[in-house]
Amino acid sequence: MKSRLKDFFEVLGPSYRIIGPKIENGVVILAEIKYGDIPAGYRDSQKPGRYRLSPEKDSQVFSFSSGPDSFKRFLNPPLAELFHFHRFETGLGITSPPFSEKGGISETGLPICFMGIRACDLWALKLYDRIFPGGRVRDRTYESLRRNSLIIAFNCLYPSGNCFCLSTGTGPEVKDTFDVAVTELKDSFLLEEGSARGKEILGLLPLGHAGERQSLEKRERIETCKALFRKSIAADELPEIIFRNLDHPHWEDIARRDLECGNCTQVCPTCFCNTSYDFVYPGGISGEDKCNLELSGRRLRKWDSCFSRDFAQVHGGNFRLSRKARYRHWMAHKLAYMQDQFGLPGCVGCGRCITWCPAGIDITRELEALRPHS
Ligand code: SF4
Ligand code: SF4
Numbered sequence: 398m399k400s401r402l403k404d405f406f407e408v409l410g411p412s413y414r415i416i417g418p419k420i421e422n423g424v425v426i427l428a429e430i431k432y433g434d435i436p437a438g439y440r441d442s443q444k445p446g447r448y449r450l451s452p453e454k455d456s457q458v459f460s461f462s463s464g465p466d467s468f469k470r471f472l473n474p475p476l477a478e479l480f481h482f483h484r485f486e487t488g489l490g491i492t493s494p495p496f497s498e499k500g501g502i503s504e505t506g507l508p509i510c511f512m513g514i515r516a517c518d519l520w521a522l523k524l525y526d527r528i529f530p531g532g533r534v535r536d537r538t539y540e541s542l543r544r545n546s547l548i549i550a551f552n553c554l555y556p557s558g559n560c561f562c563l564s565t566g567t568g569p570e571v572k573d574t575f576d577v578a579v580t581e582l583k584d585s586f587l588l589e590e591g592s593a594r595g596k597e598i599l600g601l602l603p604l605g606h607a608g609e610r611q612s613l614e615k616r617e618r619i620e621t622c623k624a625l626f627r628k629s630i631a632a633d634e635l636p637e638i639i640f641r642n643l644d645h646p647h648w649e650d651i652a653r654r655d656l657e658c659g660n661c662t663q664v665c666p667t668c669f670c671n672t673s674y675d676f677v678y679p680g681g682i683s684g685e686d687k688c689n690l691e692l693s694g695r696r697l698r699k700w701d702s703c704f705s706r707d708f709a710q711v712h713g714g715n716f717r718l719s720r721k722a723r724y725r726h727w728m729a730h731k732l733a734y735m736q737d738q739f740g741l742p743g744c745v746g747c748g749r750c751i752t753w754c755p756a757g758i759d760i761t762r763e764l765e766a767l768r769p770h771s
Contacts (some may be wrong), residue, residue: 399458402602405549406432408601409510412443415620416471417512418461423450425464427471430512436461443748446757455526457514459581461555465519465753467666468511472525472542475663475700477671483693494538514575515553515570515744521666522548522746523572523574527667527739547594550575552615554622559748562732564629569622586768587611628748628761633769636733641724642767651719651763654756659702661750662727667735667743670708672701672715683698703727728760 409415419434423627425441425743438455440460453460478494503572514522529539553569554562562568571578576595580587587607588659617751631638662668673696680691703726709717717723735743751759 399581399585402435402458403432404602406514408598408681409547412507414507416468420450424448425450425461425503427464427466435459435513435613440555441725442559443559443752444757445559445759446754448752457554457581459551460555461553462553462560463515463518463749465664465749467520467664467747467749468514469525469666471509471511471702472539472546473529473669473671474658477538477698479696481693481695484691487528489769491625496681508547509542510547510549512549513551514548515551516571517553517747517749518666519548519574520567520742520745521747523737523741524667524735524741525669527625527741531535543745547598548590548591549577549579552578552580552619552622554581554618554625556622557748557752558627559751559759560626560746561587561628561630562746563623565742565744565746567742570619581620582611582614585611587615588722606661611745614624628751628759630732630746630761630764632742633724634737636729638764638768639703639733641728641769645767646768647723647763648725650766651717651724651758654726654758655704655720656735656756657704657706657720657723658755659704660753660755662704663700663750664753665731666701666747667731667745668699668700670710671698671702675697693746698719701731728763731760732764 398413406415413435414647415430416427417430417434418436419428419430420426420436420439425436425439435458436450438452438456438460439450440456441462441464442449443450443462445576448464450461457549477588480494483492512684525539526543529536530543533574548549550571550610552571553562556562556569560568575591580589588597588602600752656746662670675694677692680693703717704723706715709715710722717726718753732746733743735741751757751761
């Protein structure tokens with residue numbers, strides 16, 4: 398019985414802030430949801446530079462694929478305070494932003510439960526786990542939020558027209574990095590535990606026993622899904638296609654179409670580049686000799702994009718002046734350098750950059766144009 402999905406919300410609701418899919422402005426976004434918010438029965442149609450959502454007769458509860466949002470907005474917010482500083486007469490005080498050791502976020506104090514996360518995004522999450530807590534500077538807020546977040550992953554059964562995770566080996570089936578994995582079957586949901594916490598949660602739900610029939614149906618559904626993919630990339634030939642073609646004339650062709658809006662980097666679940674700046678509030682002059690300038694302020698971190706002209710501005714100049722160089726860098730980072738940097742693919746084949754590019758630039762087609770054909 399599919400309405401039993403509600404049990405999840407009843408069991409998890411008091412202890413977690415459930416972040417899952419809901420419709421806003423005609424798009425499936427991720428937000429804090431209740432059971433009734435899930436866009437059951439909706440299907441999306443995605444093409445380069447195009448997204449449409451509509452109710453569809455006979456469709457399933459989870460017939461829609463990923464919208465522009467991912468876990469990224471919640472674990473690595475677009476704008477975050479790094480620290481607060483205050484200069485006073487005898488020195489400088491620095492305080493960290495408030496965060497809860499339990500992984501809560503300030504307003505609710507509850508840890509996050511990601512409901513409905515797909516295989517491609519789980520690979521992106523694995524990559525984030527190497528970047529944010531694993532880098533030279535540990536991000537304590539990410540670490541805390543992530544350590545306590547609960548992952549209810551869903552096997553993807555309806556890829557969008559722009560998905561290509563099958564060819565990057567990052568989907569459509571979830572394999573690890575989840576607490577509970579869910580597969581939507583014809584008349585029910587199949588739930589599988591992926592961690593001790595997942596097992597504990599399943600123990601709280603009134604579940605029937607799944608047998609061979611349900612496992613077989615799951616396999617059939619995933620195989621049917623694989624046959625629906627329309628896009629792919631030659632992942633086996635990477636990174637050579639990129640490195641051997643850094644001077645290919647096709648980069649100029651892309652640069653003529655590229656608007657440098659940065660949409661692709663904002664929606665990409667693996668893009669993590671950011672910039673930081675200080676907001677300073679002068680507070681007046683104090684002290685007997687009137688020499689102390691009182692200052693306080695905040696250092697903020699904001700998502701940035703390698704498509705911004707200033708992104709490569711350093712002392713003495715800019716090392717990526719042309720639009721061609723900026724696009725080439727983005728694509729090369731996704732498809733070549735990230736694997737070397739972090740040991741994981743930099744592109745998880747979610748197709749978001751294709752859907753949300755206003756110029757319809759398609760990473761799969763651009764790579765194909767660079768690839769030598771015999
Ligand atoms: S590069 Fe595009 S397809 Fe690849 S992970 Fe980023 S948004 Fe998804
Ligand atoms: S590739 Fe598309 S989405 Fe990305 S910056 Fe260029 S125009 Fe914008």
